[in-house]
Amino acid sequence: MNDHWSAEREAAATPVRGIEFTGSWREYLPIALSNALLTVVTLGVYRYWAAARQRRYLWSRTIVIDDPLEWTGTGKEMFIGFLVVMAVLLPFFLFFQFAFPAMVARGKAGAAGGIFTLFYIGIIYLGGLARFRALRYRLSRTWWHGIRGGSDEPGWNYGGEYLGRIALSAMTMWVMFPWAAVRLWNGRWNQMSFGSLPFVATLTTEGLKRRWAAIYLIPLAMLVVGGIVAAIGAASLLGSNRPLTVALIIGSIVVVFYLAIPLATLHWYAKYYRRAADSLSLGGLEFGFDATTWGWLKLFLGNLALAVVTLGFGLTYWGYRNWSFMVRHLHIYGEIHIDQTHQSTTSAPGEAEGFADAFDLGAL
Amino acid sequence: MQATFYDGVTAIRHEADVRVADDRLDLAWGVGEEDSIASDLLLRLDGPRESLRVGRSDRPGWRLIFPASAASVLGPLLPAEARYGRWVDRLGLWRAAAAFGLVAALVLFIGHVAPEWIAPHVPQRWESDLGQTLVGDFGKNRCAGGAGNQALRKLAERIAPGVTQPGERHIQFTALDFGIFNAAALPGAQIILFKGLLLETHDSDAVAGVLAHEVAHVRRRHVTQALIREFGIGSLIRLFAGGIGANTEQLVSLSYTRANEAQADADAIVMLRAAHIDPRPTARLFAKLAKQTGERDGDATGYGQFLQSHPVSLERAKKFAASFRAGNSYRAVLSRGEANDLLNICWNGRGVPPSVYAPYRLTTGTRDSRHPQEWRDSLGTVLENIG
Numbered sequence: 001m002n003d004h005w006s007a008e009r010e011a012a013a014t015p016v017r018g019i020e021f022t023g024s025w026r027e028y029l030p031i032a033l034s035n036a037l038l039t040v041v042t043l044g045v046y047r048y049w050a051a052a053r054q055r056r057y058l059w060s061r062t063i064v065i066d067d068p069l070e071w072t073g074t075g076k077e078m079f080i081g082f083l084v085v086m087a088v089l090l091p092f093f094l095f096f097q098f099a100f101p102a103m104v105a106r107g108k109a110g111a112a113g114g115i116f117t118l119f120y121i122g123i124i125y126l127g128g129l130a131r132f133r134a135l136r137y138r139l140s141r142t143w144w145h146g147i148r149g150g151s152d153e154p155g156w157n158y159g160g161e162y163l164g165r166i167a168l169s170a171m172t173m174w175v176m177f178p179w180a181a182v183r184l185w186n187g188r189w190n191q192m193s194f195g196s197l198p199f200v201a202t203l204t205t206e207g208l209k210r211r212w213a214a215i216y217l218i219p220l221a222m223l224v225v226g227g228i229v230a231a232i233g234a235a236s237l238l239g240s241n242r243p244l245t246v247a248l249i250i251g252s253i254v255v256v257f258y259l260a261i262p263l264a265t266l267h268w269y270a271k272y273y274r275r276a277a278d279s280l281s282l283g284g285l286e287f288g289f290d291a292t293t294w295g296w297l298k299l300f301l302g303n304l305a306l307a308v309v310t311l312g313f314g315l316t317y318w319g320y321r322n323w324s325f326m327v328r329h330l331h332i333y334g335e336i337h338i339d340q341t342h343q344s345t346t347s348a349p350g351e352a353e354g355f356a357d358a359f360d361l362g363a364l
Numbered sequence: 365m366q367a368t369f370y371d372g373v374t375a376i377r378h379e380a381d382v383r384v385a386d387d388r389l390d391l392a393w394g395v396g397e398e399d400s401i402a403s404d405l406l407l408r409l410d411g412p413r414e415s416l417r418v419g420r421s422d423r424p425g426w427r428l429i430f431p432a433s434a435a436s437v438l439g440p441l442l443p444a445e446a447r448y449g450r451w452v453d454r455l456g457l458w459r460a461a462a463a464f465g466l467v468a469a470l471v472l473f474i475g476h477v478a479p480e481w482i483a484p485h486v487p488q489r490w491e492s493d494l495g496q497t498l499v500g501d502f503g504k505n506r507c508a509g510g511a512g513n514q515a516l517r518k519l520a521e522r523i524a525p526g527v528t529q530p531g532e533r534h535i536q537f538t539a540l541d542f543g544i545f546n547a548a549a550l551p552g553a554q555i556i557l558f559k560g561l562l563l564e565t566h567d568s569d570a571v572a573g574v575l576a577h578e579v580a581h582v583r584r585r586h587v588t589q590a591l592i593r594e595f596g597i598g599s600l601i602r603l604f605a606g607g608i609g610a611n612t613e614q615l616v617s618l619s620y621t622r623a624n625e626a627q628a629d630a631d632a633i634v635m636l637r638a639a640h641i642d643p644r645p646t647a648r649l650f651a652k653l654a655k656q657t658g659e660r661d662g663d664a665t666g667y668g669q670f671l672q673s674h675p676v677s678l679e680r681a682k683k684f685a686a687s688f689r690a691g692n693s694y695r696a697v698l699s700r701g702e703a704n705d706l707l708n709i710c711w712n713g714r715g716v717p718p719s720v721y722a723p724y725r726l727t728t729g730t731r732d733s734r735h736p737q738e739w740r741d742s743l744g745t746v747l748e749n750i751g
């Protein structure tokens with residue numbers, strides 16, 4: 001009987017990983033080309049069907065333990081989801097397009113600002129809802145061994161939790177953001193399940209505080225060092241060359257804000273995702289993720305270079321590259337009792353990823 | 365035939381024995397378990413080429429996975445594979461691409477020309493209501509100088525007689541207290557000019573040229589066209605398009621706006637001529653604008669110009685300058701006192717007036733003794749120096 005399957009036992013016999021990506025860019029090329037063609041000639045409308053086709057390929061080339069994943073989401077449902085969300089967002093759009101300038105033109109900038117703030121709060125709430133729903137949707141359309149994932153929660157509460165935690169960390173100049181991030185990660189994943197198995201996330205800020213502090217301290221240290229160097233330079237070498245001194249100061253500020261802070265943030269996120277995956281389990285399965293800061297950087301720079309070298313066509317490979325990056329760095333350990341793993345009883349959501357799509361939240 | 369079988373109830377993987385019987389699929393698995401499925405319930409799923417995946421329309425997760433070679437036996441039983449999406453699958457990739465391309469071209473074409481057809485038929489009243497809703501009375505940003513507004517009305521009457529009188533052809537002129545070097549036509553027959561324009565030009569004849577251009581936009585209903593374009597094709601394309609459509613939209617809407625701008629310039633030149641207002645100050649204004657934006661004479665043709673919503677300033681300067689006729693008798697649009705009032709239209713009347721009108725040129729063409737060709741040559745030298 002083949003009803004009990006142990007990943008560990010299999011791994012001992014044949015050293016395969018728990019999850020593996022077997023796709024190739026050549027095999028994906030016809031999909032990329034036809035998706036690009038159809039998206040152009042439909043003025044962008046086809047992109048939902050293009051996304052569905054891309055995922056069907058990527059999922060089918062992702063082997064989990066002994067069998068590939070299967071994506072069953074359709075372009076049509078994503079398109080409808082998009083239309084639904086547009087209807088929800090229409091009041092926001094109309095406000096910014098008409099009411100806001102009209103109020104400012106009448107000299108009622110204060111009232112306009114107040115309503116603007118309220119709408120902004122609403123948009124943050126919807127942003128949290130979007131993250132939850134995108135995850136729920138993706139799990140509900142992901143099948144393995146004939147069963148799928150999902151969630152019984154619609155995400156309304158999560159949206160509120162998201163708004164509250166983001167607001168609190170904003171009030172502390174984002175110093176408390178790691179605490180917000182780990183609780184939101186747990187809040188999201190602890191509502192998710194695959195088949196009859198619930199996901200369990202137990203992420204803490206352990207190991208995440210030092211790198212977060214670095215985001216504040218590195219630019220500060222660089223400014224101090226830069227200031228000392230500039231002062232010494234101004235006193236000796238440069239003398240009265242004031243434009244050069246000013247250029248140096250402006251240059252170092254640019255470096256700090258456009259290089260040091262994003263890199264320090266990436267450094268934190270790299271650790272965050274490793275810790276987040278470590279904290280996650282599904283029944284007897286545990287997860288791991290080993291992408292380093294340098295790995296992420298290579299992915300982003302590679303994506304950019306690919307798009308530039310191919311005059312934009314490379315954009316069609318971003319989804320492919322991002323997915324294969326995630327899968328290559330993901331690990332699955334432990335064992336799953338497939339005879340005790342039953343079909344999901346969660347209701348499959350209908351509106352797809354409309355909200356996440358509207359707020360431009362990517363797969364990463 | 366052997367196949368991997370998932371029943372969609374548990375995650376157990378079965379090896380099933382499958383047989384094709386008429387229009388049914390019989391399968392047996394496990395310890396004596398059997399099922400027989402009518403072929404009209406079967407689905408052929410898009411998947412890796414080395415295998416054939418079969419699903420059931422009435423049971424999510426139910427899967428039979430065969431080696432690809434099974435397609436020759438099972439093919440007749442299964443519907444066509446759903447690959448690109450239903451419409452494209454039905455038509456075939458190339459025919460669908462051609463058909464969609466045609467529809468897209470049609471949509472873009474209609475989006476391009478429809479505003480021009482529709483705009484004249486939009487009741488002025490609707491547009492006025494929309495204009496009122498959008499901008500109201502501008503609150504405290506409106507420049508309330510009494511003498512200045514009187515001068516502004518006089519200037520407007522010179523370039524477009526009857527324009528300040530109530531009725532169908534009424535246009536509301538408003539000066540706004542912002543240091544922006546610009547003027548604009550808004551929905552609902554409203555023209556606004558910013559304080560920055562008055563202070564920068566220091567020349568009411570040039571202001572007349574700019575306002576004549578805006579009056580032409582209102583009269584030709586270019587504003588209505590722009591609104592329809594923005595909320596018709598513009599919002600549609602922005603809605604769906606990431607990068608691709610946005611670029612398309614820019615090309616369409618910009619080349620279109622350029623036609624409107626050129627027409628408004630031509631109308632403005634006619635208006636200035638009818639009102640006996642010297643067009644050269646307007647030419648100087650555009651030449652100055654060209655200098656500020658670092659524009660070179662060579663930019664006036666080709667790609668650079670194509671992607672700008674307004675015609676390149678140097679080109680416009682030349683057009684206005686070329687409309688000057690030495691034999692015409694030009695009259696300044698406002699007296700020196702009125703020009704001073706207009707300049708201080710945003711001054712609240714307390715304290716010292718912020719600016720004093722200081723004309724740096726002769727206001728009548730007849731006093732310029734030079735031959736027009738000679739004058740144009742000298743303007744040409746100025747323009748070259750700017751470049």
